Amino acid sequence: MNKGKRTQTPELKVQLLREGIAESVHCVEAVVCDDRGRVLSIAGNSETTAFARSALKPFQALAVTTTGTLARYGLNDRDLAIICSSHKGTVEQARQAFNVLWRSDIDPSALQCPTPPGKRSPLEHNCSGKHAGMLTVCRQRNWPLSSYTQYKHPVQQLILSKIAELLRMPAAEFIEARDDCGAPTYLFQISQMACLYAQLSSGNNLDMERIIRAMTSHPDLIAGEGEFDTVLMQLTQGELVSKGGAEGIQCIGRVGEGMGLAIKVRDGAKRAKQAAAIQLLKQLGWITPTIAETLAETFTSLSPYKRLEVLGELALL
Numbered sequence: 001m002n003k004g005k006r007t008q009t010p011e012l013k014v015q016l017l018r019e020g021i022a023e024s025v026h027c028v029e030a031v032v033c034d035d036r037g038r039v040l041s042i043a044g045n046s047e048t049t050a051f052a053r054s055a056l057k058p059f060q061a062l063a064v065t066t067t068g069t070l071a072r073y074g075l076n077d078r079d080l081a082i083i084c085s086s087h088k089g090t091v092e093q094a095r096q097a098f099n100v101l102w103r104s105d106i107d108p109s110a111l112q113c114p115t116p117p118g119k120r121s122p123l124e125h126n127c128s129g130k131h132a133g134m135l136t137v138c139r140q141r142n143w144p145l146s147s148y149t150q151y152k153h154p155v156q157q158l159i160l161s162k163i164a165e166l167l168r169m170p171a172a173e174f175i176e177a178r179d180d181c182g183a184p185t186y187l188f189q190i191s192q193m194a195c196l197y198a199q200l201s202s203g204n205n206l207d208m209e210r211i212i213r214a215m216t217s218h219p220d221l222i223a224g225e226g227e228f229d230t231v232l233m234q235l236t237q238g239e240l241v242s243k244g245g246a247e248g249i250q251c252i253g254r255v256g257e258g259m260g261l262a263i264k265v266r267d268g269a270k271r272a273k274q275a276a277a278i279q280l281l282k283q284l285g286w287i288t289p290t291i292a293e294t295l296a297e298t299f300t301s302l303s304p305y306k307r308l309e310v311l312g313e314l315a316l317l
Contacts, residue, residue, distance in 0.1 A: 011044035012279075014265075014272040019305050026272035028248075028265050030280055030314060033194035035202040035258035037167075041284075041314040046191040050264045051177060053185055053245030054086040055193060057130050058200055058211050060183075063155055064133045064161040065207040069140045075102040080214035081221040086244070087125035088224035089116060095158070096221060097123050100132040104139045111135070112149050113181040127181035129221075134183070149182045156184055158166035166199055167192055187298040190262045193251050197260030201241055203252030212255055215241050228274045228299060235291045240281075248273050254286055261286075271308060274299040279310035 012028040029044025039046050061083045064070060070080065079100050087093035101108055111122040113131045122128055134148050134155050143154045150156065153206040157171075163186065164171040175187040188196075200208050215222055219233035222243070229242040232252075241253045250266025250273040261280060265272040278299060300308040 001049075006315045008045045009042050010312055012310060012312040013061050014275050015309045015311065016271075017309055018302065018305050023306075026248075026267055026269045028263060028272055028276045028310075029190060030116075030263045030276060031194045032259060032261050032284065033191055033198050034315060035198040035204065035260075037191070037195040037198075039191055039194075040259070040317055041316045043312055044190075047189050047218070048264055049187050049189055050193075050247070051179075051185045051187055051245075052193055053179060053247060053249050053264075054127070055243050055245035055249050055251040056163075056185055057086070058215065058241075059163050059166070059196060060130055060159050060178060061133055061211055062207060062301055063137045063158050065210050066162065067102075067140060068160075069133075069135055069137050069208075072140050073100075073136060075100060075103060075136070077210075077214040078218050078221060079103075080211065081218035082129035083223045084211060084215055084243070085129045086126045086229075087129065087221060088227070089119060089126065089128075090224060092126065093221060093224070094121065094123040097128040097132045100129065100136055104136040105156050106132075106135050106139055106145065108297050110145050113183075121169045125181065125289075127179075127183070131181065131183065149184070151176055151184055160186075162183075163196070166196060166297065170179060190264050192261035193249075194260040197230075197241070197251045197253035197259050199260070201255045201260065202258035203256050203274075203282075204258070211257050212253075215243075216255065226298070228277070228295075231298065232277075232287075232295065235286060235294060240286060242277075243268075244273065250274070250277050252277065252281065271299070271302070275308040280314060283313050 014026040016024040082096040113125040179185040215240040223229040247268035250263040281287045
C-alpha cells in the first residue's frame, strides 16, 4: 500500500445528550480510501493504529475462497457468510457453523474458541464460523487441526500472506496479537483498514466478490436481528458491505465502487461507532436520508430521554 503523506484533520465527537444536555463525549477518527490506498477524506489522523478485531473476518475468509475449499466440501454462500460473521449464537447461526465442520468431517470439539458464559458449546461463540472456516482449510490442505490458532500455523500464515498482498507490504512488518477468541488479529492504520474494504468491495477480485455476495445476501448470519451490520446491509440491499469489530471498530465498503470507510472510536464505545457511521454514510451519500432516519431511530435514539449527536464531518482531501 502506498501510505502517502501524513494526513490529519479535526476528529469527530459523539455526544450523549440527556434531554438535550451533554453527559458524555466520545472521540472518533475515520478515513475513506479507494482501492489503491489513496486517502479521499478524513476526520482525525489517517495513521491512527488499532487492531482490526472482527472487521478482519472477510479477509481471514480468503483462506477458504482461494484454496478450493468451498468446492471441495460443497460449501455454499450461507456457509461463507457464517465464516465471516460475528453472530449472536442463535440456534440457526450455530447450526450453520456446525454445517461447515460437518461437511469437512471435523468434530466441533476441534474448535478452540471458548464456550460463551451461559452457553453449552463453542459453536455458540460469535467467532465459531471463522474458526470453522480455518479448520476446514486445514482439513483440505492436510494441515494439523490442533494448532490452527498458532501464529506460525500454515493457515494463519496463508491468511497473513493474503492481507500482506492486498496492502502491498511484507508480512514480517505486521504486528500481531491474540483476539479474544484465541485466533490472531493484526494492528493496522485506519487508512489501511479503509483500503482493505475498498478492495473487498471493488469487484476486481473473484474471491472477494464471492465473500461480498455471501455477506450481503445473508446479512442475518453476519451479526443478527437488530444488529448494526445486519440492519445496514438489509436496508441497502447489496450496495454496502459492513463489518464491525470490538473496541470501536467499524468498516464499510461501497460495493462496486472501490471505496472503503474505516472508523475507530478512541474509548472503544460501540454506540459511538454506530452513530458516527450513520452520520458519515449520510454525508458521503452512501445511504439515503430515509435509510439514515431509520438507522438513527434504532442506533442513536437510545431512550425517550437520551440520544446521540455527532459533531464534525469528513474533510475532503
